[in-house]
Amino acid sequence: MTQTPEYYIGLMTGTSLDGVDAALVDFAGEKPHLAAALSLPLPGPLRAQLMQLQSQSPDELHLAQLASNALADLYAEAVARLLVESDLAAGNIRAIGNHGQTVRHRPELGYTVQLGNNARLAELTGIAVIGDFRSRDVAAGGQGAPLVPAFHQAIFGHTGEPCVVANIGGIANITILAADGEVTGFDTGPGNVLMDLWMLQHKGEHYDTGGAWAAQGHLQADLLQAMLSEPYFALLPPKSTGRDLFHGEWLQKHLGNARREPVNVQATLNTLTARTIADAIRLHAPQARAVYLCGGGAHNAHLQSQLQQWLPGQQVMTTAALGVDPDWVEAYAFAWLAWRCEHRMPGNLPGVTGAHGTRVLGAIWPA
Numbered sequence: 189m190t191q192t193p194e195y196y197i198g199l200m201t202g203t204s205l206d207g208v209d210a211a212l213v214d215f216a217g218e219k220p221h222l223a224a225a226l227s228l229p230l231p232g233p234l235r236a237q238l239m240q241l242q243s244q245s246p247d248e249l250h251l252a253q254l255a256s257n258a259l260a261d262l263y264a265e266a267v268a269r270l271l272v273e274s275d276l277a278a279g280n281i282r283a284i285g286n287h288g289q290t291v292r293h294r295p296e297l298g299y300t301v302q303l304g305n306n307a308r309l310a311e312l313t314g315i316a317v318i319g320d321f322r323s324r325d326v327a328a329g330g331q332g333a334p335l336v337p338a339f340h341q342a343i344f345g346h347t348g349e350p351c352v353v354a355n356i357g358g359i360a361n362i363t364i365l366a367a368d369g370e371v372t373g374f375d376t377g378p379g380n381v382l383m384d385l386w387m388l389q390h391k392g393e394h395y396d397t398g399g400a401w402a403a404q405g406h407l408q409a410d411l412l413q414a415m416l417s418e419p420y421f422a423l424l425p426p427k428s429t430g431r432d433l434f435h436g437e438w439l440q441k442h443l444g445n446a447r448r449e450p451v452n453v454q455a456t457l458n459t460l461t462a463r464t465i466a467d468a469i470r471l472h473a474p475q476a477r478a479v480y481l482c483g484g485g486a487h488n489a490h491l492q493s494q495l496q497q498w499l500p501g502q503q504v505m506t507t508a509a510l511g512v513d514p515d516w517v518e519a520y521a522f523a524w525l526a527w528r529c530e531h532r533m534p535g536n537l538p539g540v541t542g543a544h545g546t547r548v549l550g551a552i553w554p555a
């Protein structure tokens with residue numbers, strides 16, 4: 189007898205501002221099953237608006253609401269396309285788990301802001317929406333991030349081998365899965381965000397495909413050392429970060445007035461990402477046997493080979509080796525978090541975020 193599917197859709201728009209990822213997940217079986225996924229690019233004007241909202245600007249409350257509405261429209265389009273591709277109707281979906289677009293992340297001040305009008309998304313889709321996942325953890329004294337480690341444990345934690353999952357989005361975060369079942373995790377610092385900025389500035393492209401341009405450059409040791417002096421890297425977890433810290437001015441401050449070949453700066457930024465991830469793994473997970481990459485940075489072959497070079501004791505691969513396409517891990521995680529919320533199960537790991545305890549994460553906009 190075939191089971192009735194229990195479908196959720198996870199939506200992710202990350203700090204890279206590249207697009208919305210949508211994942212259809214069935215939770216009816218013993219293990220969740222990723223049934224379909226797709227990605228829609230962020231239209232240029234919306235991307236520019238969201239970039240502007242990353243820092244203070246005049247009339248930002250009004251602009252944030254307009255961007256929220258535009259995001260909801262894009263999310264609804266992603267959901268509609270996923271339904272068509274999967275030959276499903278809105279009534280087949282229990283809920284959408286919507287991460288939203290982070291524009292401010294200030295847990296030390298007690299808040300984190302993810303835009304995306306969830307009421308509008310529920311109206312447009314006719315599907316219940318679960319969103320605002322991070323606020324409850326922040327209210328409980330946590331960082332509100334990263335939230336993916338609990339999910340990594342749930343779907344990748346069965347191997348019995350100590351390993352690391354490294355999610356390389358705009359910001360990079362790692363999850364350490366110990367052999368005894370213990371889970372830790374934190375944001376290591378920049379993933380693609382600085383490389384993407386430099387790429388746009390000097391090549392007019394959104395990212396460095398495969399890290400090919402970076403691979404042609406020479407490491408600038410002084411620049412790398414200057415950037416590594418950023419206090420965030422030495423902070424002990426729990427910790428999380430975003431464009432609030434790693435932005436264009438941060439990079440400019442370290443570049444100073446020295447004349448440098450752009451390709452060498454790209455090489456150094458690629459190394460910065462690889463070094464800070466590798467350092468975090470060497471310090472916090474020396475026992476790990478394998479490192480599984482996910483997020484868009486998993487496609488950066490130069491980054492992967494640098495990571496492998498600095499982690500000779502670990503095999504560096506992508507989550508494809510564990511049966512999950514690295515592009516969909518995060519959207520999958522937000523479908524999982526929605527399913528947890530719907531069933532009133534906690535979504536956070538206090539050992540990761542620093543919250544006072546486990547909490548059911550998310551708010552519900554019924555269908």
Ligand SMILES: Nc1ncnc2c1ncn2[C@@H]1O[C@H](COP(=O)(O)OP(=O)(O)O)[C@@H](O)[C@H]1O
Pocket residue numbers: 201202203204205206207356357358359380384394395396397398399482483484485487488489518
């Ligand atoms: N083929 C590729 N080569 C190198 N980098 C890539 C490639 N594809 C995607 N990326 C990087 O991944 C980023 C998107 O990753 P993603 O996981 O969606 O991050 P976020 O969660 O921050 O949106 C892009 O901005 C780009 O920097």
Ligand SMILES: [Mg+2]
Pocket residue numbers: 200201202203204205206207208209357
């Ligand atoms: Mg993305």
